[in-house]
Amino acid sequence: MTNGGEGASSAMVRVMLPQHLRTLAKMEGAEVSLEVASPVTARRVLDALEARYPMLAGTIREHGTGKRRAFMRIFACEEDWSHQSPDAVLPETVASGKEPLLILGAISGG
């Protein structure tokens, strides 16, 4: 896997959110494109997402600690990045916008 984004000043990253969060943020469409400073990491993507949609603060990451909420998951290129460091550089295909970064609610509950 090649990591992307090194050397560029910023990149347009696509992010796909679960329906509940899209509704909360009053988004139109299934995904949003965000300008993210390189190198592209999950932390930077979520920072950009919360800057655009402040109502999402606290819904994916906890207030205060910044930790990923237990039932929220992050997938890149069909791989679970939930347990990776938030500062790990995301794959080139996500950083370049070819593939979206997926934020999912864990399949649980009723």
Added chain:
Amino acid sequence: MSSVRVLVGTRKGAFILNSDGKRKDWTVNGPFFAGWEIYHLKGSTVDPNRLYASQSSSWSGQVVQRSDDGGATWNPVGNQFAYAGVPGTHQWYDGTPHPWEFKRVWHMEPSLTDPDTVYAGVEDAALFKSADGGATWEELKGLREHGTGPQWQPGAGGMCLHTVILDPSNAKRMYIAISAAGAFRTDDGGETWKPINKGLVSQYIPDPAAEVGHCVHHVAMHKARPDVLFMQKHWDVMRSDNAGDSWHEVSGNLPTDFGFVIDVHAHEPETVFVVPIKSDAEHFVPDGKLRVFRSKTGGNEWEALEKGLPQKDCYVNVLRDAMAVDSLDECGVYFGTSGGQVYASADAGDNWSPLVRDLPGVLSVEVQTLK
């Protein structure tokens, strides 16, 4: 002409029911915040178009929504509830110390004088206040830090601060209740608090008459007589005539004195409503009959109200914040069930009919009487 707006929080969204003052024909609007748990929503008495809603989920945590147009449109406001200082520990179910952790807002209580000021009762138990319409929240830390906090334990539903009552005659006085710590009062606007549990007896705790540790389910007050309080405890219906300084039992002839809701008639301070639930092990109405019990004597003597309510094969629960009254001349009473029905009586409980039957399980019901 007057009208009535009923605010219903459910396990899968909020609903707003509207009628004119006749209370015969109702419209059902919603779901708002579909798919989310709406523990509570409530309107300001100063500006009835100002509503606050607590929206939460296990996945995405807490959101607070605000409407400035009576619920037609909503916008998320602040959702950061940070305990003041180092929050320390309370007791866990097994008696070991457990760190205080914010989980959700159980109850929103708008100020009686300022639509931008609102209180939030939260789990793990604490009281927060916003003075900017919900944008930012600050803990009234004197409650959690007054001294007994490390002894508080969660009830089965969590360690929740679920009841907030503002005294209309004294802006400095406020009551709150916590499962399973008990009731508390402030006389200085929330700076300092004291437990007000004298007279409560709970057989299931090590010291049945302890200062704290009682599972208070709900407390109600009549605004014209704010020193008189009625309480539905885990078991026992209680009454205080001195602002909570002492309590005495008024369960009287109730078929069971376990329950969650309690409320007071809008115009008759001695008329009280409860919905007895079979037991703490069986959270549904006894004998398959949904009955509201009314006392016109401030407790002890209760009559069953059943006209229009299901009287066989009914096994629903009515949760602590799921009953409310309107203030029309003939007092209306409203409650919602775990089965998703919202029932109403336009004649103080004599006759009931469902406003809507098939909502998700009802968590809370509030009523606004609009001029």
